[in-house]
Amino acid sequence: MDQPLPRTRLYCDQSLVADRPVRLDPSATHRLKSVLRLKQGDGLRVFNAEHGEWLCQLAELGKKHVIVMPRRQIRAPEPAADALWLLFAPLKKDAMDVLIEKAVELGVDRLLPTITAHTDVARVNATRLPAQAIAAAEQSERLSVPPIEAPARLADRTEGWPADRPLIVCAEAGPAKPIADLARAFAGGPAAIMIGPEGGLAKSELDALGKLPFSHAAGLGPRVLRAETAAIAALAIWQSVAGADQSLAGADKQRPPFRS
Numbered sequence: 001m002d003q004p005l006p007r008t009r010l011y012c013d014q015s016l017v018a019d020r021p022v023r024l025d026p027s028a029t030h031r032l033k034s035v036l037r038l039k040q041g042d043g044l045r046v047f048n049a050e051h052g053e054w055l056c057q058l059a060e061l062g063k064k065h066v067i068v069m070p071r072r073q074i075r076a077p078e079p080a081a082d083a084l085w086l087l088f089a090p091l092k093k094d095a096m097d098v099l100i101e102k103a104v105e106l107g108v109d110r111l112l113p114t115i116t117a118h119t120d121v122a123r124v125n126a127t128r129l130p131a132q133a134i135a136a137a138e139q140s141e142r143l144s145v146p147p148i149e150a151p152a153r154l155a156d157r158t159e160g161w162p163a164d165r166p167l168i169v170c171a172e173a174g175p176a177k178p179i180a181d182l183a184r185a186f187a188g189g190p191a192a193i194m195i196g197p198e199g200g201l202a203k204s205e206l207d208a209l210g211k212l213p214f215s216h217a218a219g220l221g222p223r224v225l226r227a228e229t230a231a232i233a234a235l236a237i238w239q240s241v242a243g244a245d246q247s248l249a250g251a252d253k254q255r256p257p258f259r260s
Contacts, residue, residue, distance in 0.1 A: 105140040
């Protein structure tokens with residue numbers, strides 16, 4: 001019987017080749033030594049989109065460095081995915097962390113912070129948020145870590161928008177189709193979902209979006225949702241109906257159980 005895979009799973013942007021040692025960065029060193037308390041000889045999984053996922057062994061455990069040794073590939077690299085984008089107004093720290101984490105877990109391929117009329121937070125932490133995305137990819141068995149683009153204004157986002165990618169705008173007011181209906185209509189193709197700020201999109205913004213041929217207003221039900229809750233709900237519905245999430249297509253069947 002095959003041995004279960006190690007629970008510890010770590011993203012690494014370096015080349016992964018059998019029996020070629022990899023020196024990990026200081027943050028990974030701290031996590032493995034002080035948080036997970038691994039010991040020399042312990043097994044772990046290391047991955048990235050370019051080289052796939054590898055079963056590795058902790059070869060050296062120094063005071064300020066860790067070296068792992070890739071032993072065998074357990075999951076091949078996957079074609080780059082760009083199926084689902086998420087446009088969102090930057091939020092305050094805790095809400096933003098939740099949004100990034102859950103968007104990555106739900107298979108978003110590109111994260112696009114978008115400044116709207118009612119956006120309260122205009123800056124994006126260029127260090128913390130990518131780290132959140134990496135942690136979520138490690139948790140959710142993804143190989144890829146979606147890029148987080150620099151913030152841009154809504155008008156700049158929609159200018160030059162690709163005609164073959166419908167923009168699903170989760171609208172708080174006005175006529176809208178249930179998002180599940182739109183997911184069925186556009187299943188199998190690229191798409192983008194847009195969530196407004198806590199104060200909602202301005203009427204002028206909704207009017208302007210409504211005139212764009214690629215924009216479609218979507219409803220999430222009668223309740224007023226927080227922005228991060230709306231993003232999670234919209235993505236979960238879209239992925240369950242449209243089946244756009246291919247991030248686990250080649251995953252090994254020996255997956256650890258859900259983690260808390």
